[in-house]
Amino acid sequence: MDLGIDGRVALVIGGGRGIGYAVCNDLAAAGCKVAIADINGDGAKESAGNLAAETSAETMGIGLDISSLESVKSGYDEVTKKFGAPEILIITAAIVDDKLFLESSIDDWKPMIDICLYGPMNVLSVALPSMVENKYGRVVCMATDSARVGQARLSYYAAAKAGVVALVKSVAQEVGSKGVNLNVVSPGATNTELRMAREEAMKAEMGEEKYARRVEKVLRMYPVRRIGEPEDIASITAFLVSERASWITGQVVSVNGGFVMP
Numbered sequence: 072m073d074l075g076i077d078g079r080v081a082l083v084i085g086g087g088r089g090i091g092y093a094v095c096n097d098l099a100a101a102g103c104k105v106a107i108a109d110i111n112g113d114g115a116k117e118s119a120g121n122l123a124a125e126t127s128a129e130t131m132g133i134g135l136d137i138s139s140l141e142s143v144k145s146g147y148d149e150v151t152k153k154f155g156a157p158e159i160l161i162i163t164a165a166i167v168d169d170k171l172f173l174e175s176s177i178d179d180w181k182p183m184i185d186i187c188l189y190g191p192m193n194v195l196s197v198a199l200p201s202m203v204e205n206k207y208g209r210v211v212c213m214a215t216d217s218a219r220v221g222q223a224r225l226s227y228y229a230a231a232k233a234g235v236v237a238l239v240k241s242v243a244q245e246v247g248s249k250g251v252n253l254n255v256v257s258p259g260a261t262n263t264e265l266r267m268a269r270e271e272a273m274k275a276e277m278g279e280e281k282y283a284r285r286v287e288k289v290l291r292m293y294p295v296r297r298i299g300e301p302e303d304i305a306s307i308t309a310f311l312v313s314e315r316a317s318w319i320t321g322q323v324v325s326v327n328g329g330f331v332m333p
């Protein structure tokens with residue numbers, strides 16, 4: 072399927088690995104120039120190099136901390152200088168924290184809100200003006216199904232991501248008439264380093280046998296009986312920023328093997 076985004080400038084924040092990198096792959100395959108921004112600047116550069124080697128796309132990698140407005144501004148300027156203003160924006164940068172709410176404190180909440188909620192606000196405030204001016208922009212923010220239905224031990228992560236859902240829906244109403252569409256992709260459990268680190272910690276805490284029972288129980292909750300892969304999330308994301316999706320804005324699309332059907 073021709074996505075109609077050949078030659079567009081795409082910026083993927085948190086694209087150094089995981090779901091973000093899988094999105095970069097699809098955007099490169101669709102002919103975009105792909106800028107990968109990540110707090111791990113070396114990882115972003117390495118991923119940009121790999122992507123350029125694997126596809127014929129023009130790529131660049133930069134270090135950027137989404138929680139800092141200054142860092143977002145300077146990263147955005149660097150991309151604009153090399154490729155032109157980003158027309159496609161994907162925000163996947165996030166952290167996760169596995170803790171009961173009553174065992175957490177503001178020291179846990181603050182970095183989560185800074186990265187997962189202020190982060191997207193920082194990026195939208197910097198990137199949207201040129202999209203509005205140019206009357207063209209496509210944005211996808213990554214949330215999580217825990218933001219839609221709640222999840223024990225993920226309360227402040229889920230709260231930050233629920234904020235992103237409300238942010239995207241609200242801003243989509245403000246800029247739709249200016250040619251700018253924003254949507255949310257809401258993944259279920261997906262095999263990335265972020266998830267694997269949490270799983271390893273659980274395995275260490277529970278022991279092999281109890282953990283194996285947990286894995287079976289979790290799989291039974293997924294009607295398609297498997298955990299997601301980054302490519303499952305990337306394909307819908309690339310579709311949502313394509314010309315094929317120009318009448319879709321302000322929507323939340325769960326990609327989760329049927330885990331929840333909100």
Ligand SMILES: NC(=O)c1ccc[n+]([C@@H]2O[C@H](COP(=O)([O-])OP(=O)(O)OC[C@H]3O[C@@H](n4cnc5c(N)ncnc54)[C@H](O)[C@@H]3O)[C@@H](O)[C@H]2O)c1
Binds near residue numbers: 086087091164257260
């Ligand atoms: N993997 C899952 O099971 C899952 C489930 C639901 C939602 N999600 C969401 O999908 C998105 C991608 O998750 P993933 O599993 O690929 O994670 P990941 O950890 O593999 O990738 C996230 C990337 O964000 C970067 N990052 C972290 N903090 C940053 C910061 N302050 N500034 C810039 N970059 C930063 C990391 O370095 C990393 O490269 C996230 O928004 C996550 O909340 C993932």
